[in-house]
Structure formats: structure tokens, C-alpha cells
Amino acid sequence: MTRRERRFQRQFDVLARLIPPLREPMSHLRRDSWFPVRFPLALLLIAGSLLSFLPFLGLWMLPLGLLLLAVDLPVLREPISAAIIRARRRFRRWRRHWRAGRGKP
Structure with a gap:
């Protein structure tokens, strides 16, 4: 497995940790x-994004x-x-900025 493939797999693992229901x-x-x-699911999702004006x-x-x-x-x-x-x-930057603006640590 190349360095690029390991990096890609790590991003999947991070997303699974960040969003537990999707694990x-x-x-x-x-x-x-x-x-x-x-x-086919990937192609349907991409095609569905073109119809973003629907609810x-x-x-x-x-x-x-x-x-x-x-x-x-x-x-x-x-x-x-x-x-x-x-x-x-x-x-992360947005969340840090938002928390600092509200006076939270």
C-alpha cells in the first residue's frame, strides 16, 4: 500500500470517528x-447533487x-x-473562532 493510499484510508477512519453513526x-x-x-451509488449521489434545487x-x-x-x-x-x-x-478553525467569540474556553 502506497503512502497516498494509507492517507486516504486514514481519512476514512477519521470520518468514522467523527461521525459514529456512519462507522x-x-x-x-x-x-x-x-x-x-x-x-452506482456514487454515480447516483453525484447526479443527485446536480439537482440541488430540489428539497x-x-x-x-x-x-x-x-x-x-x-x-x-x-x-x-x-x-x-x-x-x-x-x-x-x-x-476546527471555525469552531475555535466561534467558541472564542462566545467567551467559552
């Missing part, structure tokens, strides 16, 4: 035997679809893992 579904979807489900469908589907697609397409692994890292850093 079980993500572990199942990452298995190789789930390719027939994972690939339930939205832009939240695009990162999730790309994440699932990156499991099968090695070309997407590095940019997706970098995007996850950037999003986590921005969220």
Missing part, C-alpha cells in the same frame, strides 16, 4: 465485494459521491483525501 455503513461500503453497490437533494451529495467513487478510482484518492483534510482544518 458501520462506511466499513461495509469500503469492502471490495460491495463494488456493484458502491459504484432533499443537495450539494451534500457531491462530496459523499466523490468519496465513494475515490474508493474505486485511484486517481481521485489524493485530491479527495486532501479536500477532507482541508475541510477538517477549516471546521
Whole structure:
């Protein structure tokens, strides 16, 4: 396993720790035997994000679809893992700033 693949797998593990209800579904979807489900689901999520003007469908589907697609397409692994890292850093910075503004430690 290359350094890039390990980095990508670590991001999956971090997401599973951050969002515990998704731990079980993500572990199942990452298995190789789930390719027939994972690939069409990823494409449906990406296509659904294009219909973001509808109530339930939205832009939240695009990162999730790309994440699932990156499991099968090695070309997407590095940019997706970098995007996850950037999003986590921005969220931490925003949360720290928000807490400091409210006077909480």
C-alpha cells in the first residue's frame, strides 16, 4: 500500500470517528465485494447533487459521491483525501473562532 493510499484510508477512519453513526455503513461500503453497490451509488449521489434545487437533494451529495467513487478510482484518492483534510482544518478553525467569540474556553 502506497503512502497516498494509507492517507486516504486514514481519512476514512477519521470520518468514522467523527461521525459514529456512519462507522458501520462506511466499513461495509469500503469492502471490495460491495463494488456493484458502491459504484452506482456514487454515480447516483453525484447526479443527485446536480439537482440541488430540489428539497432533499443537495450539494451534500457531491462530496459523499466523490468519496465513494475515490474508493474505486485511484486517481481521485489524493485530491479527495486532501479536500477532507482541508475541510477538517477549516471546521476546527471555525469552531475555535466561534467558541472564542462566545467567551467559552
